[in-house]
Amino acid sequence: MTTILETKNLERTFGAVVAASDINITIKEGEILGVIGSNGAGKTTFVNMVTGYLTPSSGQILYRGQDITGKPTREITKLGICRSFQIPQLFLELSVIDNALIALTIAKQTRPVLLRPAIDEKLRAEAMEVLARFGIEQWAEQEITTLPQGVRKLVDIAMATVSKPDLLFLDEPTSGVSADEKMEIMRVLIDALKSTNTAVLFIEHDMEIVETFSPRVAAFYEGTILADGPTAEVLANDKVREYVIGGEFHRKATSEEAVS
Amino acid sequence: MIRNLDRTEITLLAGIPFLIACGLLLPQWVVNYIQVSLGTGLVALGVMIQMRAGLVSFGQGLYFCIGGYTAGLAGKFFGISDIFVLLLMGIATSVVISGVLGILIRRYREIFFAMLTMAVSMILFGMLSSSEELGSTDGFNLLPPTYLGWSPEGEVATFTLYIATVLPAIFCAIVLNRYLRSPMGYVNEAIRENELRVEYLGTSAHQAVHITYMIAAAVSSIGGVLWALSLGHVDPEMTNWTTSGQFVFVAILSGTGSIIAPLVGTFLLEILRVYAVDISPNTWQMILGTVMLLIIIFLPKGLWSLVERKRNPKQPKQPEPSAKVPGE
Amino acid sequence: MLIAVAIAVDGLGFAAWLFLSSVGLTLIYGVMRILNIAHGGFYALGAYSSAWAIGLYTQTGNTIALTYLIIPVAALVAGVVAGLLIERGILRFMYGRDEVLMVLVTYAIFLILEDVTKLIWGTESYVSYQPAYWLGTIDVFGIPYTVYKFMIIGVALLVGLTLLIVLNKTRTGKLLLVVIEDREVSSALGINVALFFTVTFVVGATLGALGGALAAPEISVSPGISADIIIMAFAVIVIGGMGSIGGAMIGALIVGLARAASVHLYPPAELFSIYLVMAAVLAVKPYGLFALAEGRKI
Incomplete structure (x- = not known):
């Protein structure tokens, strides 16, 4: 499988705040990659940079070997990278x-x-x-x-x-959806996308969904990638368990309380 | 080509013989109002197509004035009176000016767009008002129009100019209707709803706004040329912001639903004004303001939405109360 | 040198008048997010009521000093009455609507106010030069200036400083800043947002009326002044950054000096120098000199 996206030492700062640093990710054609991490870990910032909404402070983004760093969103879309939004952006x-x-x-x-x-x-x-x-x-x-x-x-x-993008970012595709519907929505999505051989990177807070749908996971923590690899390995990683999943369990508990 | 015509375009084409009949049958003062309203109506159309993109121009008088003054100056300094040449010059001038100004203006949205368009039109207002050579605030008179060397006189001249106003106005309306239905027209509608998504779908919102701005400018300028020839006179009031405000008023009144509405709306308003000013000269603006408030509150899509509602009586489907996410 | 002095003094005079006429506009926008075209109407109401009252009063031949009291009282009455009627009667039903829509609403109100002034005071012009005349003139480097002009400069400074102190140093001002920051949260905190809106609108309207009332002795008050002032006020607050009091001061200075400079150096440019400056500032700083940064959308 050929690599379609490669980021090299991607960094973005807002004033003194480092939103993302040292982001090195490679995505292959047709691959499905889950991204986990608590709020503010830099996940959306990463997606924003690759899709041209934010310009990286430093680093490089290569798409099929072509440097697309800092290109406007519309050109990146035309090249075949699309995204969905945490809050749907519709007419x-x-x-x-x-x-x-x-x-x-x-x-x-x-x-x-x-x-x-x-x-x-x-x-x-x-x-x-x-x-x-x-x-x-x-x-x-x-x-x-x-x-x-x-x-x-x-x-x-x-x-x-x-x-018909070759690479699709899904920013929390199941957020705001009730817990019992999440699985179903993901199934519909992944089925629809697999048939077109689209590479998918999805940001998700629900570990069950990540385990079910994604063979590979990247864990973000405070603007950097803590671990990246096969799902089982990453989810078993001590640091990931402590900093990322611990936070998720806490978050899940509170959000479920809020729902009920 | 003909098969591609939609209902609006057929109505507009049918409007040509209808308007010619009006010109022959109605009393001259009504015909004059139709003629003048077609000129200003085109400017209201220019405002309206920008409203489709969610942009309110409080300075559309700029291009109305550019059209009028281009026609006037061409006659004054070069002795040009041919209506075809004047129209082309009006289009060219407005396209060049809006092309350049658009580079700045296309970056702005919402109230900033309104204020910047207003400011630019007031620059021209200031320049023309202080230009002694061009008659400052009094303006100056135009040459009577000629048609490819033919210069009619008397009633023939009046009627010819009427026809020469009707045809370009209808033509512009059809072109604009086409534009609104074209991909670019839909991009504009999308910009009004969500510009971020437009960029993420892979097209430039700035470019679309720029194109719409230029088209609106060209149409307004044509309106300016026709209006100025009808009155035989131009003055800086054409680009005063209060004039632009009236175009906004018509666009609000008629809504963005149909190309025909602003043209008809302008005419009705002109006729209403004649009577209202006659009955009570100091309450006309009060009536306008009150009507505008009522429209904004009760008919946010304009008076034309009443016509549409009659045509399509079926209401939009309400969501079913048990609507659920698919896959269950 | 003489021209430089003349430009400076005239510029300050224009600036003071512009600041008084536009600070209410920026205040209302800052708090309520309403770009109020009807502000021009408040200015006209202030100017008419002041000119009319001064005219009536001078006919009685009473003490001169009281005339200077008439000006603020006329502004207060005009501003409070019109401001309350419009805010309570129309605007409060439309809070939270789109900003552009609010511009159109206030444009409609502007049109109505135009005719209201005509119905009350007719279409002829009012001249009430007396308050400006009685104070006499003083020479600055040999150029005579009315003392009244300096009085307006003083009032403008006073109004500007008072607003800045009230906003930044008092409890009310701080609460208002909370309201500006987040309307919903401040409601939840128990702040009476509706009251803040009403008061802000009435204060803004009164300031607009004060601008007109103070200008009345120096101008001929006639139909059309509202349309003229509102576009200049727009230029002022856009240059400074809408919603910023300090910005309005700077904007007024820039516009005032630009206008004075063109009056003395190239008179034909007087009418459009203002908008030229505005367009130039916006080309460089798209949202004015002191505009607030926009937040992240996604």
């Missing part, structure tokens, strides 16, 4: 199908098209297909604001896949 006052249609329209637009109608039956069918892949076609005509969080999450992820 809230439009329907699900319109969201998908706009996403498809933009994905297909290679240069500004000003006078040709954007939407035809073919595109509409394609949009429905995208929705069907994630099992959300029955919500097609509903406005985003009327949808439950779980569906919004899936729409958000569906939007990130319309340009």
Whole structure:
């Protein structure tokens, strides 16, 4: 399998605060990688840097051997790296199908098209297909604001896949979803993505989900990578157990209290 | 080509014979109002397409004025009176100016966009008001328009100019309708909802805003040329922010649902103004303000949404109370 | 040299007037996130009521000194009445709405206020030069200036300092800063946010009216002054960074000096120098000189 993403000593500081440092990660084609770590460990900062939302303070990002450090988001998307968001970033006052249609329209637009109608039956069918892949076609005509969080999450992820990326970041795909639905959502997702051979990096707090869906895990702690390797190994690592999973258990307990 | 026409475009095309009939049958003063409203209506359209991207221009008068003054100056200094040349010059000037200004303006959103567009239009207002050569605040008169060497007189001239206003106005409206339905038009709508996602989908929001800004400028400038030729006069008021405010008013009133609404809205407003000012000269703005408040509160999508609602009586589906995440 | 002095003094005079006319705008924006176009209307209401009251009073031939009391009283009455009516009657139903929408709402109110002033005071202009005239002039390097101009500069300084002290040193001011920081949290803490909003709006409106009332003796009060002042006030607060009192001071100084410079050096530029400065500042600092940084979105 060929390497598609490689980061070298990636670092990002905000004033005196070091949000991420020494991030070295390699992702291979079609690989699935789970990322764990408590809040503020630098996981989202890492995703933000690779996708061009943040410029690294230092370090290098290589995508298929090409240096993409500091490139704008839209160019990185065009190269084949997409992401979903912890808080779904959708066109809230439009329907699900319109969201998908706009996403498809933009994905297909290679240069500004000003006078040709954007939407035809073919595109509409394609949009429905995208929705069907994630099992959300029955919500097609509903406005985003009327949808439950779980569906919004899936729409958000569906939007990130319309340009058929080779590498997809999922930022907490199951956060805000009730505990018994998490597994199901992940299953739908991973099934949909495996069929396209997309490499997936997903940030997750639930160890059970990580163990089930990801053969490899990277554990973040205070802006650095504590461990990276086969899931069982990383989760058995003493430091990871103490700093990362300990924190997760605590977090899980409190969040479940909050739910009940 | 014809098969691609949507309902709005067919209505607009049908508007041409209708408006020509109006020109022949209605009393001249009404025809004059139609003609003037088509000019200002195009500027309101320019405001409206920017509103689709969530941007409120409080300085669209800038391009209205640029169009008018381009036509005026071309006549004053070069003796050009051919309407086709004037229209082309108006488009060219506005495209160049908006192309340059757009580099700055496209970075701004929300109230900053409103204020910056306003500031830029006020720069022109200040420059024209203090320019003795151009008649300062009084402005100056235009040459009567000619048509490829033909210079009609009397009633023929009046009617020809009317036709020469109707055709470009309808043409602009059709082009804008196309634009709103094009990929770029959808990008604009997406920018209004969530710019971050637009960038993450792989396109430049700045570029889309810039293009919309330039198109709005060109259309407003055409409106300015046509309006100035109709009145035979230009003055700096065209680019005063209060003039721009009226364009915003029309766009709010008609909403962003249809291209036709701002054109019709401008005309109705002109006619209303005639009567309102006649009955009570000092309450017109009060009426405008009150109507605007009521629209914002009760009909946030504009008066046109009433027409739409009638056309599609089915309400948007409500979420089922038992809606659950799929896969269960 | 003489021109430099003239530019400095005139610039300060303009700046003081601009600061008084725009500080209420920046205050309201800072606290309530409402860019209030109707502020121009408050200015006009202040100017009209002051000019009208001065006119009435001077006809009675009573002591001159009391005229100077009429100005702030007129501003207070105009500002409090209009501010309360608008905040309680319209704006409070729209809190939390989109900022651009609020601009449109206040634009509608601006239009209404325009006609309200016309209905009350008619369309003719009011001239109430007396308060400026009675104080006489003093020479600065041989150029005569009205003492009244220096009085306005003094009032502007006083208002600016008072606002800064109230905001930063008093308990009320600190609570207000909490409200600005996070509306919901401050409600949860038991702070009466609604009251803070009402008071802020009325104070802002009164400051706008004061700007107009103080300007009345130096200008001809006529329809259109509201539209003229609001765009200048926008320029001032945009240059300084919206919501910043200190920024409004700096903005007023920059705009005032720019305008004075063009008046003395190149008069035709007077009307647009202000916006040119504004556009130039924004090209370099997109959100003004003292704007707050935006937080992380994702």
